[in-house]
Amino acid sequence: MARERSGRTVAHLVLATRLTVLREAAGLSREQAARALGAHSATVRRIEQAQTSLDDGQIRTLLTAYGAAPAETREILGQLAAANRPGWWHPWRSVMDPWQLDLMSVESAARIVRSWDPALVPALLRTPAYARAVDDVLRPDLSPAQRDRRAELLAERREKLREQRTRLWALVTGAALRTQVGDTAVMAEQLAALRAAAEQPYMTLQVHPLDGPPHALTGIPALTFFRVEVPGIPDHVVREGGLPGTADVWKADPAVMTYRRLLDYSCATALHPDTSKEALA
Known part of the structure; x- marks a missing residue:
């Protein structure tokens, strides 16, 4: 049996999956992405599995490391802001x-x-x-x-x-x-x-x-x-x-x-x- 974590929305999971795809497309390992963050590789793993909150600063740093275009970065950060807003319920x-x-x-x-x-x-x-x-x-x-x-x-x-x-x-x-x-x-x-x-x-x-x-x-x-x-x-x-x-x-x-x-x-x-x-x- 598995339970969703409170606050871990579908929108967060979608963003986490997208970050994983971008990292892999850039040819970077989790360890390399973690070095860009100045963090442990487990932090990147938790981000990619939406097991921790998605922080604007961290996501911006990762997107820069992955070579994301400015337009894509704005789009993802906009989606993150929307995902972090309380649900209609x-x-x-x-x-x-x-x-x-x-x-x-x-x-x-x-x-x-x-x-x-x-x-x-x-x-x-x-x-x-x-x-x-x-x-x-x-x-x-x-x-x-x-x-x-x-x-x-x-x-x-x-x-x-x-x-x-x-x-x-x-x-x-x-x-x-x-x-x-x-x-x-x-x-x-x-x-x-x-x-x-x-x-x-x-x-x-x-x-x-x-x-x-x-x-x-x-x-x-x-x-x-x-x-x-x-x-x-x-x-x-x-x-x-x-x-x-x-x-x-x-x-x-x-x-x-x-x-x-x-x-x-x-x-x-x-x-x-x-x-x-x-x-x-």
Whole structure:
């Protein structure tokens, strides 16, 4: 299992990869680059693996050593300044779980997000009222104001994904469609939202009906799969469960491939998206 470091954003990882490419293109070893910095080679290794903060002065020195053109240097330093600015989610950080803080930069760069929940509507498809009702039951450790803020954040996450044209692919269970979360009005609004989402071009929604046979994800806790499609940035899988507010996060690990296969197999046996729309009616 691997976790992203807080503050280690996808933008930082992209810049770190670019610095590695420039160093290798210049024919320099890490030891030679470290001498230009007046530092140990381990410092260059940590910079290239985004295991330390990317400092403007250090990056400028490395780019000079690598023979980067002035225009390229300005571009990279501009990207570094943008990467060092707080993420859009910063105002909600006080109500976010630690694993969410670590993964928001990945979600904000994702091209595909796939999700599964064994009993509830997957998080990214929840209406604010439904999300608030879920937290009322599952997160008694939070105050009512905190639950409201989390519902607000969820709506903002969904809007950001829409703006960046991220493809969402969700598996919904028949149990989620029948389980009463909140009052009748909350459920009616949630089902209407699912029907509307199923019509969106960026959304693929499939249903596993209650009377269907067991499938590859039967008994598996809630999952979210992220694909960024940026060189050097691996796929990520989040598996929720256990204590409230906790999750396991994997990247560049056999577990990622295993869960992706399980998602593929489960999607293959779920209702076709067109038939799933009928199940939501």
